[in-house]
Amino acid sequence: MAKNTSYQEALLEDLKAELENILSDISESDKASELQLQFLEHVSSFLGGFNISQYHSLLDIERYEYNLNVAEEFAVKIKKSPLPSSILLGILATENLNNIEKKSKGVYYTDYRLASLMGQKMANRYSELVQNKQESISIIDPSCGSGILLCSFLEEIKDCYAIDTIISNNIYAIDISKHAIRAALLSISSYTANLDVISSLKEHLLLADSLNEKQSLVNLVSPKGFDMIIGNPPWEKLKLTRHEFELSNGNTIHYGTLFDKLSQDQLNEFNQKKLALKKYAKETKYIKETKGEKDLYVAFLNLGLDLLKENGEMIQLIPASLIRNQQTATLRKAMINNSISMSIKLFDNKARYFQIDGRFKFVMLQLRKGTGSKQISFSVNNSKTKDPIEIKTKELEKIRPDFSLPEVNTKDEWNLFYKISNTFPSFGMKNSIWEHSYNREIDMTLDKNMFITGIQNIREGLIPILEGRMIHQFITGAKAYISGSGRKARWEQSIFNNISNFRSQYYIKEDSLSYSQLEKTKKWRVGFCDITGQTNERTMLAAYVPPGCICGNKVPTIEFIHEEQFPRLSILWLAIANSFIFDWLIRKVITTNANFFIVDSIPIPIVNTSNILASKIIELTENIIFRQNASYTWETGEIRAKIDALIANLYGLNKNELDIILNDFPIVDKLQPKVENELNSNITKDIIALEFLKTKENYETEIKILNDKITLYKKAGAIPFVPSQFKTQNYDRVRN
Structure with a gap:
């Protein structure tokens, strides 16, 4: 396959x-x-x-x-x-x-399993309208493709209602592709033997661009709009990259490839296509009104809100960026303000609904038009909890003013996320001890012409460039370069923090850097890998970046405005950012990129570095980051467990709340040595729980049980906090 x-x-x-x-x-x-x-x-x-x-x-x-x-x-x-x-x-x-072609047109044909689920929801709503004695019920798919979604609805109601009447009078569709309109007609026509019905249906299938045809769509029915809208609109951005242009011309390339210079004809073609997309975005109402990058699905959702009647219902398949991205904040607010009920079901692609990465996430949105939705019904498709979580919109607005939704699986998770977010301000809050600025020290694309490759060791006058893959928690040399480039580059695992041990893919001459860039390379600073994922073993990967290197744009560094007043503030942030609590909070709102908007939204305790807990956390963290080549020893693991326990106290967690967080990291310790009578070792989670309970009273029994388990783990050779990626060449070495 x-x-x-x-x-x-x-x-x-x-x-x-x-x-x-x-x-x-x-x-x-x-x-x-x-x-x-x-x-x-x-x-x-x-x-x-x-x-x-x-x-x-x-x-x-x-x-x-x-x-x-x-x-x-x-x-x-x-x-x-x-x-x-x-x-x-x-x-x-x-x-x-x-x-x-599928990617350029944003075409992701609907899987029959999803279509069936959407059809059931539409059929339920149709039955409600019939029971309420509504005579004419209009149903439209504004990006119909081959009519699969409309067929899924008809399949659900075919044995209950006069299907010829529904096909003839109630079904409408539009698509920009002539092929798609023909395909939709033939698939829906398979429900009837009546050519008059098919003729009426044909008049209701419009070959046009939905985003420019609102009046035509409304005129098909009435000025009041439609009772039901179903759709899987295009998911593509109106943006042409050089990578996509090369692929469309039949060139087999991978990300990271150094492109050849375009011929004049190719350059003209590339620029013409970019201008055409820009012109379309500028002239199309539902696109030009959106901010930031132009996503077609956003335009189709705005169209849907416009086309729906009062009390009309819309069901759409949409990328999960709808509930997360900064650019869709205005749309989220519009949806809440213009709905009386809203349901959002989150899916991942592990069941291979689409021919894209299994980690990709999307949502099934169900919205009924009205005024002032009081709550959002949210659920995760693969969650063990079947009942949706009812999230009050006022509570959501209080902790996420942009209405971005955290990916919580249970009511307990929502309660914990709300408690932390309602108790502590976000990291990006102005005029706090955490006030900061982000730095992108060098751009891996724009500055690439200055890079030098093929260097095996650090040389005078050359500065190694730190890439995202080289960052892990507390480690700035987690991978060492071997050979190749882009996605074909070969790397090996490493555990070094010392600049003299780095093996980077790229270097740059000191005299190629600006004064401000060079100054950054002379000091310690915290940085993090912004390419990550919520299903990774750990999501937030931050390290203390040493002098003598410069960070690529996938490793943003942070400058704390008040660090002179509060020394070692950056080390305190580093400890909190690498904790399970901060990690849990960020993986609830992230997809594949820890951008500044996401990081700034994470709640964090406001604490002076002279605070007793904070001082102890800083002392323990310095013990880790300045340990050369000792990142994954038993002693280091115990120190990290103490740090996590202290940070749990900073966040004011109790034992049950800490358990909720730790249990949400399923692949941590997955490759640790197994222990007798245990399916898998839980050394990391258990040692954190142990250190946390030591800070509390009346947990003597639980402490003894955990101590006994940890003794067995240690005897079996387990070490806390060792990532799975070190299971091969480095794990045995560091364990010994």
């Missing part, structure tokens, strides 16, 4: 191959798209019972000649499929685009 192949593609691989063989036997490849549609229209006629000749006369097209038995036999196979026939037709009728 190809990498990132979707579950649906794998499931239908044989059927798709058979269809391709049938089509290749009938005609030449340059007519494949038209033949694909005509053949499946014929299959649809067998399923629905309509006359194919009259159908093609309705479309005013010239028919191909082929063996009708082949289409009938294929229809029988579709009927025997576990998938609904109409949805299967829609899948098979999708336009054949390569991966680059």
Whole structure:
């Protein structure tokens, strides 16, 4: 199976191959798209019972000649499929685009499992409207593709209502692709034998750009708009990168490749495409009104809010950036202000819904139009807790003024997240002890022409460049460069903090740096890796960056405004940032990038460095960061556990709350040596719990149990806080 192949593609691989063989036997490849549609229209006629000749006369097209038995036999196979026939037709009728074309158009065809779930929700709402005696119910998909979502709705209600009447009077769709409109017509038509119904449906399928056709859409029904909107709009940004341009021209490249200089013709083409996208964004109402990068799904959501009637319902599949990104804050507020109820279900792609990375997350949004939603019903699809969490909008606004939603799995998690966020100010709050500025010391793309490669050791006059992958918690040399470039670069694990032990991929001459850049390389400062993920073993990776190196843009460094007044403030922040508590808070609101907006939003205790707890944390942290080549010893692990326990006290946690946090890191200690009668060692979590309980009273029994377990862990060779990445070449060495 190809990498990132979707579950649906794998499931239908044989059927798709058979269809391709049938089509290749009938005609030449340059007519494949038209033949694909005509053949499946014929299959649809067998399923629905309509006359194919009259159908093609309705479309005013010239028919191909082929063996009708082949289409009938294929229809029988579709009927025997576990998938609904109409949805299967829609899948098979999708336009054949390569991966680059899919990405450039933002096309991620809807998985039948998601379509079925959305269809059920639409059917439930339709039943409510019918029970309320509403006579005319309008339903539209403004980016319909091959009609899979509308078919999923019809599949749910086909045995309960007069489906011909619904298809003829209630179903509407729009798409910018002529192929998609034909595909939607044939898939929906498989539900009826009545050509008059199909003719009425055809008039309701509009070939146009939804984002520029609001009036046309409304005129199809009434000025009041639509009762229900269902959709999986394009997810692409209106932005053309050089990488995408190269791929679209058939060049096989990977990120990090040094591009060849474009010819004049290529440069003209590249610039023309960029200008065309810019012009489209400037002229299209629902796009030009959005701030920041232009995401098409944002425009479609704004369109949906505009098209819905009062009390109308919208169900959309949307990237998870909807609930997290700074750029979508205005949209989130508009959704809350213009809804009487809102439900958000979060999915990841581990079930291979789409042919993209399994870590990618998206949401199923269900919104009913009205005024002043009092709460948001939030759930995580793969959570053990089935009941959604009811988050009051006033509480959310209090701790997340931009209405970004934390990814909480249970009510207890929400209560803890709310408690911490409501108790402590965010790291980015102005006029606090934590006031700071971020520095991007050197840009790995814009400044790349000054980089020097192929250096094996530190040389006078050359400064190593610290990349994100070289940062781990408290370590600035977590990986050492071997060879290659970009995604093909080879690295090995390392555990060094000393600049003399760094093996960087890139170096830069001192005299190539500006005065301010050079000054930064002369002092210690804290930095963190901003490329990360909430499903990683640890999410926040911060280190004390030594003098003598410069940080790439994926390793932002922080300058604390009040550090002169409060010495070692940066070390206190480093300890807090690397704690499980801070890590838990940030992984609730992050996807793959710890940008400044995210980091600034994390609650943090306001504490003077002379505070007893803070002073002890700083002392212990300095013990770690200035330990050369001793990052993963038992003694270091005990020190880190004490730091985490003290920070838990800074945040005012109790034992149950600390357990909630520690249990939310499933792959920590996963590769530690197993202990008798234990499925896996929990050395890191247990030693933190032990140190925490030592700071409390009346936990003697629990302390004894933990001490006994930790003795067994130590005997088995486990060491707390050792990351899984060190399980090979370094783990045995540091353990001994």
